[in-house]
Amino acid sequence: xxxxxxIKGGTVVVGSGAAPQIQNGAIKDGRIVAVASFVPGDAHxxxxxxxxxxxPGFIDLHTHYGxxxxxxxxxxxHGRRHHGGDG
Numbered sequence: 001x002x003x004x005x006x007i008k009g010g011t012v013v014v015g016s017g018a019a020p021q022i023q024n025g026a027i028k029d030g031r032i033v034a035v036a037s038f039v040p041g042d043a044h045x046x047x048x049x050x051x052x053x054x055x056p057g058f059i060d061l062h063t064h065y066g067x068x069x070x071x072x073x074x075x076x077x078h079g080r081r082h083h084g085g086d087g
Contacts, residue, residue: 001041003028010049032056
């Protein structure tokens with residue numbers, strides 16, 4: 001099978017409480033389609049993840065935009081600040 005991205009040799013943490021494992025992951029059409037010790041197939045892009053954590057399905061919501069959102073209109077919907085109330 002041809003994947004869009006093949007991530008090889010990363011330390012996979014799935015968040016289930018299971019011990020991390022060295023595995024490969026495959027992405028096709030924006031979706032994770034395989035996570036296993038061996039994923040057969042080629043990819044348009046191969047990422048060497050040796051020594052890196054791979055956390056499929058996790059979304060990191062951490063940002064440093066907290067204060068910036070008060071003055072940077074590029075971060076605001078329609079360039080408007082809403083401070084509560086009617087306006």
